[in-house]
Amino acid sequence: MNWTEIEESYESGVYSKRGISIVKGQGATLEDADGRVYIDCVGGQGTTNIGHSHPRWVKAIQNQAEILVNCPEMFSNEQRALYIQELLSAAPQSMNRVFFSNSGTEAMEAAIKFARAFTKRTQVIAAKRGFHGRTMGALSATWNKKYRDPFLPLVPDFSHISFNAIIDLENIHSQTAAVILEIIQGEGGVYPIDGEYLKAVRSKCDQHGVLLIIDEVQTGFGRTGKLFALDHFPVEADILCVAKSIAGGLPMGATLLHEKLGKFETGIHGSTFGGNPLVCAAARETLKILSEEQLIQNAELMGSYFMEELRKIKSPLIRELRGMGLMIGIELKQKVAPTIRKLADHGVLVLPAGLTVLRFLPPLVINKEQIQLVIAALEEVLVEE
Numbered sequence: 001m002n003w004t005e006i007e008e009s010y011e012s013g014v015y016s017k018r019g020i021s022i023v024k025g026q027g028a029t030l031e032d033a034d035g036r037v038y039i040d041c042v043g044g045q046g047t048t049n050i051g052h053s054h055p056r057w058v059k060a061i062q063n064q065a066e067i068l069v070n071c072p073e074m075f076s077n078e079q080r081a082l083y084i085q086e087l088l089s090a091a092p093q094s095m096n097r098v099f100f101s102n103s104g105t106e107a108m109e110a111a112i113k114f115a116r117a118f119t120k121r122t123q124v125i126a127a128k129r130g131f132h133g134r135t136m137g138a139l140s141a142t143w144n145k146k147y148r149d150p151f152l153p154l155v156p157d158f159s160h161i162s163f164n165a166i167i168d169l170e171n172i173h174s175q176t177a178a179v180i181l182e183i184i185q186g187e188g189g190v191y192p193i194d195g196e197y198l199k200a201v202r203s204k205c206d207q208h209g210v211l212l213i214i215d216e217v218q219t220g221f222g223r224t225g226k227l228f229a230l231d232h233f234p235v236e237a238d239i240l241c242v243a244k245s246i247a248g249g250l251p252m253g254a255t256l257l258h259e260k261l262g263k264f265e266t267g268i269h270g271s272t273f274g275g276n277p278l279v280c281a282a283a284r285e286t287l288k289i290l291s292e293e294q295l296i297q298n299a300e301l302m303g304s305y306f307m308e309e310l311r312k313i314k315s316p317l318i319r320e321l322r323g324m325g326l327m328i329g330i331e332l333k334q335k336v337a338p339t340i341r342k343l344a345d346h347g348v349l350v351l352p353a354g355l356t357v358l359r360f361l362p363p364l365v366i367n368k369e370q371i372q373l374v375i376a377a378l379e380e381v382l383v384e385e
């Protein structure tokens with residue numbers, strides 16, 4: 001049996017497999033078991049903004065692994081303390097506390113619990129097409145029926161409003177604990193938020209004492225051309241959730257808290273692995289690499305270049321191009337699964353976002369030559385039919 005057959009035979013079955021075994025990654029490329037090199041626009045589902053196996057990041061992990069890997073939060077640790085300072089000083093100014101976990105869904109779970117604890121209310125409003133994770137709380141905020149329906153009943157008191165529809169904000173009222181939004185809906189199809197809408201949400205939340213939870217699990221750490229996608233807008237979050245690229249590819253999540261929330265009661269939440277020194281050291285190096293190697297500017301530059309080149313592709317199959325920085329979606333007039341397979345045959349790995357959107361989340365180290373290879377592959381597969 002090859003690796004794919006073993007996994008298909010003995011894993012739970014929840015993942016669809018592409019039949020490609022990846023053995024190695026470097027920068028914005030991946031290599032399979034046959035030695036074939038791909039341009040990686042999956043980017044570990046958006047977890048590898050600094051590129052695969054960045055030498056400085058590898059060194060930081062090696063060093064820390066020799067010193068200390070696990071250190072429960074009952075003890076303090078230098079790497080954690082320094083990372084807290086560095087993260088909070090890079091984050092929007094009003095964020096002054098943080099809770100560490102190990103994934104995006106956990107960052108959301110903490111946000112929901114903190115919002116309920118702070119407001120003493122239970123009603124949570126999220127957006128249609130939104131994706132926030134797959135544990136029961138985060139899944140209750142997620143919209144897609146395919147993920148939700150097998151697990152009903154979910155957490156009570158969650159509802160969904162139309163994204164970017166100011167009229168729907170009437171649903172926010174004095175019983176609402178929190179509103180949860182992405183700045184660009186990722187899984188839902190790469191739909192950027194409208195600035196006026198975001199402002200309207202903020203003022204509606206202020207009017208009724210509702211917390212605004214922004215899910216930047218996918219958009220954070222330079223993806224959109226700013227450290228956080230929220231930095232594009234003059235709007236504050238009350239709770240900001242990050243994960244994916246926070247530690248350059250190691251599992252980590254963080255829930256950042258606005259100063260107005262103050263300190264929570266001891267023991268109401270926690271995580272065994274959360275904030276361990278290994279991921280904190282990796283996250284510190286990730287922040288440094290993003291800034292010293294100007295990867296956030298590169299995301300903006302390469303993102304515009306990518307978009308310009310995409311606009312030149314004349315294909316009857318393209319319905320719309322959307323995105324910000326290096327988070328790009330191409331909506332097709334047909335299902336994307338066959339196109340994704342053909343792109344892999346042409347040496348380019350991409351993600352779907354729903355049934356009809358191709359999603360590109362390449363490492364932010366991607367260069368023009370690599371983008372040209374992606375464009376050439378797209379031209380081949382989108383023009384041929």
Ligand SMILES: *Cc1c(COP(=O)(O)O)cnc(C)c1O
Binds near residue numbers: 103106187
């Ligand atoms: C990926 C994602 C999550 C869930 O993250 P996991 O680490 O898979 O639990 C939550 N929100 C958004 C916006 C995401 O893109």
